[in-house]
Amino acid sequence: MRWPTRLLHATAAQPHAFRSLATPVYRGSTVVFDRVAGIVDDWRQKDGAYSYGLYGSPTVLELGARIAELERAFHTFILPSGQAAIALVYLALCRAGDHGLVPASAYGPNRGLAADMLKGFGIEIDVYDPAIGAGIEALIRPNTRLIWTESPGSATMEVQDIPAIVAAAKARGVPVALDNTYSAGILFDAFGHGVDISIQALTKYIGGHSDVLLGSLSVANEALYERIGAARTQLGLSVSPDEASLALRGLQTLAVRLERMEKSTLEVAHWLAARPEIDLVLHPAFPGCPGHEYWKRDFIGSASVFSILFRDEMPTDAVSTFVDALELFQMGWSWGGTTALVMLYPELKRADRDYAGRLVRFNVGLEDPADLIVDLARALSVAREKPGP
Ligand SMILES: Cc1ncc(COP(=O)(O)O)c(C=O)c1O
Numbered sequence: 001m002r003w004p005t006r007l008l009h010a011t012a013a014q015p016h017a018f019r020s021l022a023t024p025v026y027r028g029s030t031v032v033f034d035r036v037a038g039i040v041d042d043w044r045q046k047d048g049a050y051s052y053g054l055y056g057s058p059t060v061l062e063l064g065a066r067i068a069e070l071e072r073a074f075h076t077f078i079l080p081s082g083q084a085a086i087a088l089v090y091l092a093l094c095r096a097g098d099h100g101l102v103p104a105s106a107y108g109p110n111r112g113l114a115a116d117m118l119k120g121f122g123i124e125i126d127v128y129d130p131a132i133g134a135g136i137e138a139l140i141r142p143n144t145r146l147i148w149t150e151s152p153g154s155a156t157m158e159v160q161d162i163p164a165i166v167a168a169a170k171a172r173g174v175p176v177a178l179d180n181t182y183s184a185g186i187l188f189d190a191f192g193h194g195v196d197i198s199i200q201a202l203t204k205y206i207g208g209h210s211d212v213l214l215g216s217l218s219v220a221n222e223a224l225y226e227r228i229g230a231a232r233t234q235l236g237l238s239v240s241p242d243e244a245s246l247a248l249r250g251l252q253t254l255a256v257r258l259e260r261m262e263k264s265t266l267e268v269a270h271w272l273a274a275r276p277e278i279d280l281v282l283h284p285a286f287p288g289c290p291g292h293e294y295w296k297r298d299f300i301g302s303a304s305v306f307s308i309l310f311r312d313e314m315p316t317d318a319v320s321t322f323v324d325a326l327e328l329f330q331m332g333w334s335w336g337g338t339t340a341l342v343m344l345y346p347e348l349k350r351a352d353r354d355y356a357g358r359l360v361r362f363n364v365g366l367e368d369p370a371d372l373i374v375d376l377a378r379a380l381s382v383a384r385e386k387p388g389p
Pocket of ligand 1 (some may be wrong): 044050080081082083132154179181182201202203214217307334335
């Protein structure tokens with residue numbers, strides 16, 4: 001062989017006996033078959049019959065299998081982001097003329113997709129009060145194909161009565177999807193509570209270090225596996241093994257991170273609850289959080305994200321000053337990573353209340369909570385002394 005050919009068809013090979021604790025990063029688009037009889041053209045690669053990189057390398061499939069094991073799901077698909085997982089649920093289950101339901105407390109881009117692109121496709125998604133519980137029955141129509149839940153909700157943290165919603169949906173044969181990102185798929189047992197589809201933004205707790213964007217979509221049964229697998233294939237949603245390997249690494253430390261973050265978050269939230277500037281602490285473990293009783297009944301713990309609502313006497317300018325004055329809490333979207341984050345919502349409305357400029361969301365990281373409390377105390381005094389921005 002001439003050298004250009006040798007570059008592509010090398011005979012140099014290393015022994016196969018290398019055994020590492022880490023799952024290898026398998027890159028590849030083309031899968032090579034040994035014989036014509038072995039050619040496979042199928043997205044179902046569960047049993048090792050690989051056909052094409054788009055449907056998942058061993059690294060990506062390993063991540064999916066591990067999350068399925070944790071969530072006790074029939075199967076878990078890995079997707080490029082949490083939002084991609086949300087979009088896939090809609091696109092797999094809804095067609096023109098169909099109807100769906102999404103809580104007002106759902107992640108904004110979930111509701112945004114429903115209000116814009118899905119509406120354009122002739123799919124009608126109604127927004128419902130997250131506290132609705134069994135009352136959801138009255139909103140289900142003959143053409144309802146999907147009910148979304150998210151518990152606790154984004155920013156306003158409402159915990160939903162998932163068993164009541166599931167019971168009403170099952171009676172009408174409508175699948176229930178849950179955004180279970182807060183729970184890392186662990187603190188709330190989605191499938192044990194009868195949910196049909198559980199998605200996570202792996203970007204948050206599983207990735208865990210604010211350096212990877214990934215999503216998971218877990219299904220309860222084979223029929224949903226077939227439907228969602230086919231839609232994912234048609235949409236060409238694929239994930240890099242490098243990203244998946246970061247999430248696999250994240251899984252190894254998830255237990256210690258969650259445990260430490262729960263403790264630190266409770267300490268910080270309790271300190272804030274005692275401050276005169278603060279009206280409400282929206283943390284599922286606090287009685288003032290809407291749906292606290294469902295959290296106590298259905299969850300095995302709490303996580304690192306929560307919100308506070310400033311009293312009306314605190315001008316919104318002072319709230320902005322407070323957020324600007326924080327130093328350890330850095331301003332940024334997302335949560336679930338190792339560092340403390342803060343976010344102020346200039347516009348935020350729910351049916352019963354306008355939270356604009358007064359609700360602040362925190363992610364408590366792995367810092368010592370005593371240092372975070374010093375940061376909060378200092379920023380509160382800056383806000384009191386110099387309320388304007
Ligand atoms: C509850 C929830 N679901 C889904 C997402 C979307 O995840 P991603 O950023 O990976 O698209 C987020 C991200 O902020 C989220 O907070």
